[in-house]
Amino acid sequence: MSPDRHENWKQYQQLTEPVLQAALFLFATATLVSGVYQSLNSMNHGIFPQLNLITAGVSFLMGAFPRYTSLTLKITIATLLGLMSIAYSLIFSGLIGTAFLTIFALHILYLTVSSPGRALGFMGFTVLLFLLFSLIVGQAYVEYGISHLNRMNSPQQWLTRGIALAFTSGFAAFAIILLKRRLLGLLRVQQKTNTRLQQREDELKALAYTDPVTGLPNKMAFEKELHSRSHAGTLGEGYIIVLEIYNFRIVNSLIGPAKADLLLEHVGRLLKSYSSENNFIARYNGVEFVGWAGGWSESDLYERVALFSNRMKQIVREQFPEITLDIRAAASAYPRDGESIEECYKNAGIALYRSEGISAAAVVLYDPAMKDYSSEEMILRSALEEAIEQDEFLVYYQKKISLKDSRVIGLEALTRWQDTASQFVSPMQFIPILNKYHLMNRFGYLILEKVLKDVPEIDARFGADLHIAINISPSLFLDPGFPEFLIAAVRNKGVDPRRIILEITEDVFIEDISKLRQIVEKLKAESLRISLDDFGTGFSSLSYISNLQLDELKVDKSFIDDIHTNEKKFGIFSSICTIGHLLGYTVVAEGVESEAQLTRLLDTDCDIAQGFYFAVPAPVIEL
Incomplete structure (x- = not known):
């Protein structure tokens, strides 16, 4: 028998054991009544009255103390005691005794608590038992006289048969009703289980096909x-x-x-x-x-x-x-x-x-x-959208150097992107696509969060007084929800807002100056700093920069490229530094790539420089 079938059979035996307990009690009662009746009426058939009393005692003990006897032992003893009763009845009462009822009771017992094979085997054995008695009677080993028929006129005999029938019928009824109840109980359990499984299946379907937040299909x-x-x-x-x-x-x-x-x-x-x-x-x-x-x-x-x-x-x-x-x-x-x-x-x-x-x-x-649209542009746009959704962008940082003491006083956050082929895509290539397909704001919010997340690592490497510059596109800067988002994000990350410099380009000046002033004032009220990036190449003028509360002017690289060879460029840059300081702004030179450029910058009032001459952009862990 397989382990699963064996376990199932054990569970079945546990369910039907009360039937065996009832059979033992009923058999004990029946044999006790029979033994007492035979003793009181002087129906002495040898030692059988005493055996009935002994049988009653054994059956009662096994029924009363089920823990001390195994199910197999109970079935075996019940069978032996039953066969003794059957033999007694067949020998002394023949076909008119209680043997048929006892056999019927044992059949019910075996069919209820034993395996099908054993039950059929026992039923076959009882049939052979009658065949055996037919041979015994045929050979005259046992003879039944007229007294057996006369016993049918005895009320005591009818009472005995009635009691036997009552016990047998009671046992049969008990076994069938108990099994019916257990079966119905199991069916109810199965029904409840099926209902729960159906409910669970419906719940899983709902989870699979329903959005949990809106309740809409997904x-x-x-x-x-x-x-x-x-x-x-x-x-x-x-x-x-x-x-x-x-x-x-x-x-x-x-x-x-x-x-x-x-x-x-x-x-x-x-x-x-x-x-x-x-x-x-x-x-x-x-x-x-x-x-x-x-x-x-x-x-x-x-x-x-x-x-x-x-x-x-x-x-x-x-x-x-x-x-x-x-x-x-x-x-x-x-x-x-x-x-x-x-x-x-x-x-x-x-x-x-x-x-x-x-x-x-x-x-x-x-x-x-x-x-x-060109297929290449559409592919790049699709890849960028996926990159935003999957957070595939990297943030590199370039050091900003004080020209007064040559120490690192800040970092500028710069975005890098590796495509699915692990190739770096130039910002000159993907930034225009972000702008063209209106992805810049989503991109900008993502980068802001990544930079703020890097602040603890920056502090661990440089200390907590380093300022951090972040490029903000015009569309993001002018977005109605941008100031509130940034202020909340800086507070949530526990970053000192005075360390954050927002680099905006001159493209923002195409917007109404009053609206720009409102945005800048709201940000400045929270101690955030504003830098005008790529100064000198766009819409800016002295009127604009003097009417906004800026903190920094970042002069475009085009003024730095030949500052060491072009006196006109040097003169313009020096004037920008002077004007910037008059307005209270810090002046930054970007794109410094040689010692000659740096030497010339030192002849001006420029405050800060950055470029490949000092350091190439790198991830924060490599700075």
């Missing part, structure tokens, strides 16, 4: 539903709509993860209200939602997306007054814009990247002309 459910409709021929024409919460990273930082999840719940509930038999909406990834709008016209699309955007803004004003929510929307028509759902989703994604700068209440429809 990407897997969306694709399954649309493919199912497509294969069934019920999909029809419609729009794949892509909605994206723009700059959700800022929102998450401003209100915290718990409230950000609550905001997503509101988005999910509002989107659910648009679900119907023809419409299906899902959360595709972190901040992107995708919907299928079946049977909508183009005017329906514009109207309902605008309605959703307005209702969502109202919810945000009421529930989250500290933020503004910017939702971008794009769509592609199926099957007009793609033969498959996947192609339409991809085209809607292309349109989504074109949606920035367009009113949040509008939706951008895919146009085939949007695909007119």
